[in-house]
Amino acid sequence: MTTSLSDAPPQPRHGRALDVRLLPAALLTWGSVLLAAYTGYRPVLTGALILSVVALTLAAMQIRAGNTVNRSVVRVLVAAMLFGAAACAAAGARAYSAEVNPLRSLAGEASTAQLEVVVRSDPRLVTPGPDGRPRFLIRASASAYQSTAKYDQWAQARGELTVFASGPAWHKLRPGETVVLRGQLSEPSRRDFTVATIFARGDPKVIAGSSLLQRSASDVRASFVGVVSSVLGEEQAQLLPGLVIGDRSAMSQQMRDDFIATSLTHLTVVSGTHVTIVCGAVLLVARYATGSRRLSAMVTGVALLWFVIVCRPEPSVLRAAAMGSVTLLALISGRRRQALPALHAAVIVLLLVRPQLATDLGFALSVTATAGIVVLTPPFTDVLVRRGVPKLLASVLAVSVTAHFVTAPLIAGFAGQFSVVGVLANLLAAPVVTVSIIGGYAGLLLAPLWTSGAEAVLTVTGLPVTWLLAVARYCAGLPHALITVPAGLSGAAAMMVVIVAGVLSARFHRSRGVVLAAAAGFVALYVPVKLLTSAGLYGPGFPPNDWVVAACDVGQGDGFALSLGSGATIIVDSGPDSEAIDRCLRRLRVREIDLVILTHMHADHVTGLIGVLRGRQVGAVAVGVARDPSTGFDVVRDAVASAGVALVELNEGLELPLGDAVLRVLGPPAARAQYLAPNDQSLVVSITSRTHPWPGFTTLFTGDAEEESQQWLLAEYEPSELRADVFTVPHHGAGTTIPRFIxxxxxxxxxxGVGADNSYGHPHADVVATLQAAGSIIGRADDHGLVAVVAREGELIVVGERASVPVS
Incomplete structure (x- = not known):
């Protein structure tokens, strides 16, 4: 017997009504939290008051009116406004709590304090500190503090903190432990209701352990990682903990880059995919074993709770649990109307409980991907099946394509990137993802109970993991695997237009002419904008506003900029072309310069000086004691005289305070500088910041210093005095750089700083190989154009204008 659509029982109308009402509620909640995060509590609480007054006024007016039709409309409006007022009030209260927190005041003064905190996350390895020791990021909640002024008195202060700390003792901390630490407070770098960032000094003192449940979770994780390391190869052992529990600490930089370029990064963090696979497998097994829908649902709920505890109940895991549960609901029920209200409700609850999620890219990607999968995957699958694609392949293809393209505008807006091979990589990975994750969780479950059984399961799991590694490496190596697109709102809007145009042209034959005409018009507009961008007259999303260090594309030469925060800027060298350096500084929005340092007098470092001085307020221009060649010094002298800027001399051993940073001149030795070759006369300058972007952040500028100068530096200084977060490679990467110096x-x-197709063979392959072996991210002007270094959450992110530079 067949049943037509007309014979099917009608769907209840309340499902659609609930869907319509919860969507604006979710958007109102998200919008109010974002507004509170970026503008503070006053505008949000003002909005809550206005919405409440308008809602009450409408309600009072409706009571007097007798129109039944208008009454239902007014009720909806009043309910929406009251909900919006409640959401604004909740967000405003959270913002107020963060803004008036006493730790926020201490952070504004960069004060040192002792705090009692509860650890909320596992220590995450980030960029090493200037001393070369491992450096960790830890999320914590403050409970009390002692300021430097009153060390004998503890005061109560509750709020979320971001802790940066160096040393192996911090790696041993576990969530739930209460510790006492001492460090320098700084204002938070992200607007996510965190009250302060603290840069810890010394080791933590544990005064209370974590709960039995949290200790058990830590033991399970440690047992799993131990078994993985003992039975799998090096690369497989690096990847599998990321696939299972989101632990990417062992992954090499190259592996991370490959997964970023192929849009497979979602596999290495705890995501809704993990929840869907794990809970789906548990549900099927439980249903087969018990035959009871209710009992199998209870078993799945227990499995989900175990999943959250072992993977840590951090915001990302809670987000994954919520989004994965919504997706699972859609898959097992086949009713999208039930899944969408569940998704909207999950968004509302998560944002009210964890408002910092509103500013988290991962949260936005999860919500967008989940909504896309729930709404678009079923009809897309049906279209593919009608065209002869096998149903299983159609489902996999529909999920991969939908998730990739609905999140593309967000990724373009935030990162300025688009993975061309993302769909291909996900399709190739799809057949083994489920096996890898289920095998990994089976090993995780067995590891603390039966080591031999866990070893057997994980050995087999290593095979699909090897396939995932091969897919990521192969697809990332394809030409133009990851392309750079405009960042910011313009990039997100452009990507959205392209995707919509592609869908329309594929779906409707008549729209293809319109799409082609629109594409031609876009090119006609884009080319002039691109030319303006290249000229430095317009920058839609690059370089990022929060750059810390930048390498200008000045051809074969050096031109670097260092931001010290609060508008303070230092320029090191000016390249050979005044127009190129001027254009670069305009793009970086540099209008005031505290100091220009010219490392030595070669033309490719000083000839562009007039472009640096043009139209800018400059404190001084600094040179070294040696002045060879004299023609270069003549250029410098004439330029500073024309601009009316002071010319000063820097000598070895000088320590110069520059705002919140200290400049140290390491070389060359003043007594014999004039007898050195011009390249070895280069000033070698180390600049260390007290707060921006973190205390101890160091940049080392080396000019064209060659072997003799480097040997002297290695003999004269302790290694800790030469260490740096950011390093300008000597002499444009020439082979005269000593590996031990690097x-x-x-x-x-x-x-x-190197020009494309230069005749010197810069940079030398051995130097590049040494830098890569040292784990350093390389930004090259010839390949990447203008390169900007950004510090976010204790990590250095590197972006280039012409091509994607690996991200740390």
């Missing part, structure tokens, strides 16, 4: 500096980021 390893001693130990930079997280290395910047090379």
């Amino acid at each position: 390893t001693t500096v130990g930079p997280s980021v290395s910047l090379i």
Whole structure:
């Protein structure tokens, strides 16, 4: 017997009504939290008051009116406004609590304090500190503090903190432990209701352990990682903990880059995919074993709770649990109308409980991908099946394509990137993802109970993990696997237009002419904008506003900029072309310069000086004691005289305070500088910040210093005095750089000022290989154009204008 659509029982109308009402409620909640995060509590509480007054006024007016039709409309409006007022009030209260917190005041003064905090996350390895020791990011909640003025008195202060700390003792901390730490407070770098960032000094003192449940979760994780390391190869052992519990600490930089380029990063963090696979497998097994829908649902709920506890109840895991549960609901019920209200309700609850999620890209990606899968995957699958694609392949293809393209505008807006091979990589990975994750969780469950059984399961799981590694490596190596697109709102809007146009042209034949005409018009507009962008007259999303260090594309030469925060800027070298350096500084929005440092007098470092001085307020121009060649010094002298800027001299051993930073001149030795070759006369300058972007952040500028100068530096200074977070590679990456000098500096980021297709063979392959072996991210002007280094959450992120530079 067949049943037509007309014979099917009608769907209840309340499902659609609930869906319509919860969507604006979710958007109101998200919008109010974002407004509170970015503008503070006053505008949000004002909005709550206005919405309440308007709602009450409408209600009072409706009571007097007798129109039944208008009454239902007014009721909806009043309910929406009252909900919006409640959401604004809740967000405003959270923002007020963060703004009036005494730790926020201490952070504004960069004060040192002792705090009692509860650890909320596992320590995450980030960019090493200037001393080269491991550096960790930890989420914590403050409970009390002692200021430097009153060390004998503890005061209550509750709020979320971000802790940066160096040393192996911090790696041993576990969520739930209460510790006492001491450090310098700084204002939070992200607007997510965190009250302060603290840069800890010394080791933590644990005064209370975590709960039995949290200790058990830590033991399970440790047992799992131990078994994985013992039975799998190095790369597989790096990847599998990321696939199972979101632990990416062991993943190499190259592996991370490959997964970013192929849009497979979602597999290495705890996501809704993990929840869907794990809970779906448990549900099927429980249903087969018990035959009871209610009992199998209870077992699945227990499995979900175990999943959250072991993977840590952090915001990302809670988000994944909520989004994965919604997706699972859609898959097992086949009713999208039930899944969408559940998604909207989950968004509302999560934002009210964890308002910092509103500013989290991962949360936005999860919500968008989940909504796309729930709404678009079923009809897309049906279209593919009608065209002859097998149903299983159609489902996998529909999920991969939908998730990739509905999140593309967000990724373009935030990161300025689009993975061309993302769909291909996810399709190739799809057949083994479920096996890898289920096998990994089976090993996680067995590891603390039966080591031999866990070893057997994880050994087999290593095979699909090897396939995932091969897919990521192969797809990332394809030409133009990851392309750079405009960042910001313009990039997100452009990506959305492209996707919608592609869908319309694929779905409707008549729209293809319109799409082609629109594409031609876009090109006609884009080309002039691109030319203006290249000229530095317009920058839609690059460079980022919060850059810390930048390497200008000045051709074969050096031109670097260092931001010290609060508008303070230092320029090191000016390149050979005044127009190129001027254009770069305009793009960086540099209008005032505290100090210009010219490392030595070669033309490719000083000839562009007039472009640096043009139209800018400059404190002084600094040179070294040696002045070879004299023609270069003549250029400098004439430029500063024309601009009316002071010319000063920097000598070895000088320590110069510059705002919130200290400049140290390491070389060359003043007594014999004039007898050195011009390249070895280069000033070697180390600049260390007290607060921006974190205390101890160091940049080392080396000019064209060659072997003799580097040998002297290695002999004269302790390794800790040469270490740096960001390093300008000497002499444009020439082969005269000593490998031991690179390893001693130990930079997280290395910047090379070098021209494309230069006749010198710069940078030298051995130097590049040494930098890569040291784990340094390399930004090259010839490949990437203008390169900007951004510090976010204790990590250095590197972006280039012409091509994607690896992200730390």
